Amino acid sequence: MNALVPLPVLLPLLATGLELALGPRFPRGRRAVSVIVLATVLALSVLLLIAADTRGPLAVHLGGFPPPLGITLVADRLSGLMLTVSSAVTLCVLVYSLGQGMTDRDERAPLAVFHPAYLVLVSGVSCIFLAGDLVNLYVGFEIMLVASFVLLTLGGTESRLRAGSTYVLVSLISSMVFFTGIALVYAAAGTVNFGQLALRLVELSPGVRGLLEGVLLTVFTVKAAVFPFAAWLPDSYPTTPAPITAVFAGLLTKVGVYCMLRTETLLFPGDRLGRLLMAAALASLVIGVLGAVAQTDLKRVLSFVLVSHIGYMVFGIGLGSRAGLGGAMVYVVHHITVQTALFLVAGLIERRTGTTELTRVGGLARAAPALAALFLLPALNLAGIPPMSGFIGKLELLRAGVARADGWSYTLVAAAALTSLLTLYVMAKVWNLAFWRAAPPEPVARGAVLEQRDTHDDCGDESGDVSPEGERTGGSEDGRTGGEGERAAGARPERGPRGGPAGQAVTATLFGRAITVTTDKLPPTMTWAAAALVLLSLAYTVLGGPLTSLTDRAAAELLERSPYIEAVLGR
Numbered sequence: 001m002n003a004l005v006p007l008p009v010l011l012p013l014l015a016t017g018l019e020l021a022l023g024p025r026f027p028r029g030r031r032a033v034s035v036i037v038l039a040t041v042l043a044l045s046v047l048l049l050i051a052a053d054t055r056g057p058l059a060v061h062l063g064g065f066p067p068p069l070g071i072t073l074v075a076d077r078l079s080g081l082m083l084t085v086s087s088a089v090t091l092c093v094l095v096y097s098l099g100q101g102m103t104d105r106d107e108r109a110p111l112a113v114f115h116p117a118y119l120v121l122v123s124g125v126s127c128i129f130l131a132g133d134l135v136n137l138y139v140g141f142e143i144m145l146v147a148s149f150v151l152l153t154l155g156g157t158e159s160r161l162r163a164g165s166t167y168v169l170v171s172l173i174s175s176m177v178f179f180t181g182i183a184l185v186y187a188a189a190g191t192v193n194f195g196q197l198a199l200r201l202v203e204l205s206p207g208v209r210g211l212l213e214g215v216l217l218t219v220f221t222v223k224a225a226v227f228p229f230a231a232w233l234p235d236s237y238p239t240t241p242a243p244i245t246a247v248f249a250g251l252l253t254k255v256g257v258y259c260m261l262r263t264e265t266l267l268f269p270g271d272r273l274g275r276l277l278m279a280a281a282l283a284s285l286v287i288g289v290l291g292a293v294a295q296t297d298l299k300r301v302l303s304f305v306l307v308s309h310i311g312y313m314v315f316g317i318g319l320g321s322r323a324g325l326g327g328a329m330v331y332v333v334h335h336i337t338v339q340t341a342l343f344l345v346a347g348l349i350e351r352r353t354g355t356t357e358l359t360r361v362g363g364l365a366r367a368a369p370a371l372a373a374l375f376l377l378p379a380l381n382l383a384g385i386p387p388m389s390g391f392i393g394k395l396e397l398l399r400a401g402v403a404r405a406d407g408w409s410y411t412l413v414a415a416a417a418l419t420s421l422l423t424l425y426v427m428a429k430v431w432n433l434a435f436w437r438a439a440p441p442e443p444v445a446r447g448a449v450l451e452q453r454d455t456h457d458d459c460g461d462e463s464g465d466v467s468p469e470g471e472r473t474g475g476s477e478d479g480r481t482g483g484e485g486e487r488a489a490g491a492r493p494e495r496g497p498r499g500g501p502a503g504q505a506v507t508a509t510l511f512g513r514a515i516t517v518t519t520d521k522l523p524p525t526m527t528w529a530a531a532a533l534v535l536l537s538l539a540y541t542v543l544g545g546p547l548t549s550l551t552d553r554a555a556a557e558l559l560e561r562s563p564y565i566e567a568v569l570g571r
Contacts, residue, residue: 001051005060005073005130008041008048008083012123016116031098034115038094038122042087049080053550057557057567059132067193072132072568074194077554078329079129082258085333086129086251088536089340090122092529096344097243099525100351113150121147121247128255132568134182134192137259141178141223145171148252151244152236160239167236174222181215188212195568198266198561206272213268217260217277224256226314227284230307234291237306238299238356242347245299249306250340254332257313261325264317265558277318278408284311285412285419292426298346298356298434301426302339305382308419309335312397315412319400325555327396330548334381334389334540341378341533348374348522348530349434358430363439371522372435377534379431381541383424389540389547394420396548 015037019030052058057076061067075083097114124144131137149171153164186192188208189200201209222229233253237245264273288308295301313335316328346356348371353361365372381388394416401413540547557563 001047001055002058002060004044004048004051005058005075006062007044008087008126009073009123009130011037011041011044012119012126016119016123019116019119030115034094034119035091035098037119038087038091041122041126042084042091045080045083045087048075049077049084052076052080053553056563059567067196067568068133068191071136072193072195073130073136074132074564074568075130076564076567077550077557078258078261081329081333081550081554082129082254083126085336086125086254087122089250089336089533090118090125090247092533092536093243093247093340093344094118095532096246096347096526096529097241099523099527099529100241100243100347114154117147117150117154121151125251125255129258132194134185134194134197138175138178138182141255142175144252144255145175148248152240152248154241154244162239164236166232170222170232174219177215177222178219181212181219184215185212193568194262194266195565198565201267202269209268210272213263213273216263216267217273220256220259220263221280221314222256223253224260224310224314225253225307226256226280226310227287227307228280230284230288230310233307234300234303237303238297242344242350246340246343246347249303249343250336253306253310254313254336257310257317257328257332260314260317261328261558264320265325266561266564269559269561271320274318274320275408277314278412281311281314281318282412282415284308284314285415289419289422289426293422293429296358298349298358298430299343301358301430302342302346305423305426306339308423309339309382311419312394312416315416316397316400318412319397319404319409321400321404322552322555322559323396323400323403325558326548326551327393327400329551329554330389330396331393333547333551334393334537337533337537337540338378338381338390341530341537342375342382344526344530344533345371345375345378348526351526352522358433360440361434362437363435365435367439368522370527374527374530374534375435376431378537379427381537383427384420385424387541387544389537389544392541392544392548 015033019033022029022033048058052075057074059072059074062071062073064070097118121144124140124142124147127140127143128137131140149164149168152167153160182192185197185201188204189197191197191200201212204212218229225233237249240248285308288304288306288311292301292304292308295304309331312331313328316324316326316331318324349361349364350356352364352368352371355361381390384390384394398413398416401409401416
């Protein structure tokens with residue numbers, strides 16, 4: 001089984017090379033390669049999770065070089081669980097993107113960009129989860145970030161380039177700090193291998209050890225968008241197409257949470273910075289959800305809710321107990337799936353109405369009942385309604401907080417409960433505006449000039465490489481961008497999307513850029529991909545007992561540390 005550990009990293013990279021060799025002349029071949037490879041990675045991740053749970057951590061030293069010379073990849077319960085969930089999510093998002101036609105059609109580009117960049121992103125995420133040393137953890141981050149830079153600016157609109165610039169700047173600064181932290185760790189301990197660091201860092205003076213922990217923790221809180229390092233996220237994610245936003249919001253922030261779980265238990269055991277983490281969790285919970293209450297755009301609402309709910313995971317890490325870490329892992333698994341599903345549903349709403357501005361949509365419960373169900377189930381799950389997985393994760397964290405029985409933990413318990421209630425209020429607000437109330441007279445954004453054509457032309461296009469559709473435009477003619485441009489006074493729509501006969505689509509030219517708005521039914525591939533994630537989130541509820549048992553064993557393994565160290569260094 002150890003030989004399978006590198007495959008989740010290698011297979012997407014090999015598939016990227018194959019897709020580049022196929023070129024733009026074989027779109028069906030590229031799509032088949034992407035789906036097959038990600039399905040294979042999912043199967044391998046399940047096998048690694050089962051093996052790690054039954055046999056203990058699996059380690060492989062590439063090239064046969066022992067630590068600290070060689071590259072070490074390790075799969076334990078935590079990394080196997082993260083790999084499995086991330087593989088399932090990325091596969092569903094890929095299928096969704098195929099339905100939306102997310103590949104590049106620029107005649108100046110020699111080949112499609114989306115699929116290779118997406119596979120490189122998956123490889124980088126897998127490398128992070130399996131890395132057995134700080135250098136390869138850094139390499140995994142850089143692989144992931146390079147691919148995310150391409151995906152974030154795909155389409156080249158002004159709003160995406162502006163948001164992408166912010167994301168790139170924040171990522172580069174955090175990478176520089178990370179690299180500096182690795183240098184400091186090596187200077188202090190003489191190694192970057194996790195197994196050796198777990199033995200050597202405890203021998204350092206408390207001041208040096210605290211400095212190293214603080215530098216690495218700062219990097220990972222930026223990656224995870226923990227307050228006060230979360231201001232970049234609400235402006236960066238909503239400008240991208242729905243599939244990219246979904247995988248960024250659902251998965252990429254949890255990579256930082258994973259690194260916090262790994263380093264705080266393996267390299268820096270104890271409770272040195274526990275109160276600092278709980279303070280950051282408190283600020284994230286409250287400020288994030290209050291920001292969500294003030295928003296009227298669905299993507300921005302979900303982005304602020306994302307910042308808020310990262311606080312639940314940091315709360316569990318700050319507690320540092322077995323129950324707290326187990327609850328944090330349950331909530332990570334839940335949140336990856338539910339948050340991704342909600343962003344995919346937001347993309348379906350945008351495809352159905354032409355906008356995600358809640359003041360311009362309505363009546364979707366009657367017009368699109370399936371879409372209403374796809375939103376309602378993960379929304380209730382995110383709010384923590386019993387007996388859904390969101391309730392299970394929050395209950396585990398609240399019980400762990402009460403068990404600690406100090407002022408900070410009681411404060412976090414109260415803040416977590418308040419945040420859950422405010423999340424329910426936010427989700428109810430979205431439901432009332434977008435689904436329950438009567439439809440407003442102009443559901444398509446102002447500035448749009450509409451014309452009708454048959455649905456099969458590009459509504460739910462699954463035939464090949466078409467430009468991204470259904471997301472908001474970047475710039476406007478008057479120089480304003482994003483939401484300001486959409487709200488600017490311009491040419492009033494000649495006809496709303498409900499004006500067309502059933503079975504047709506409306507092409508909306510929004511400030512010089514074409515989007516597709518459906519009038520009858522949504523593309524089946526996109527709908528089923530989003531439904532698959534919704535069903536997966538409900539499966540966590542049905543399998544709540546086995547899931548919490550697995551995360552409890554994973555938390556015990558993290559706190560024990562010796563199984564991981566022995567797998568890397570030998571007995």
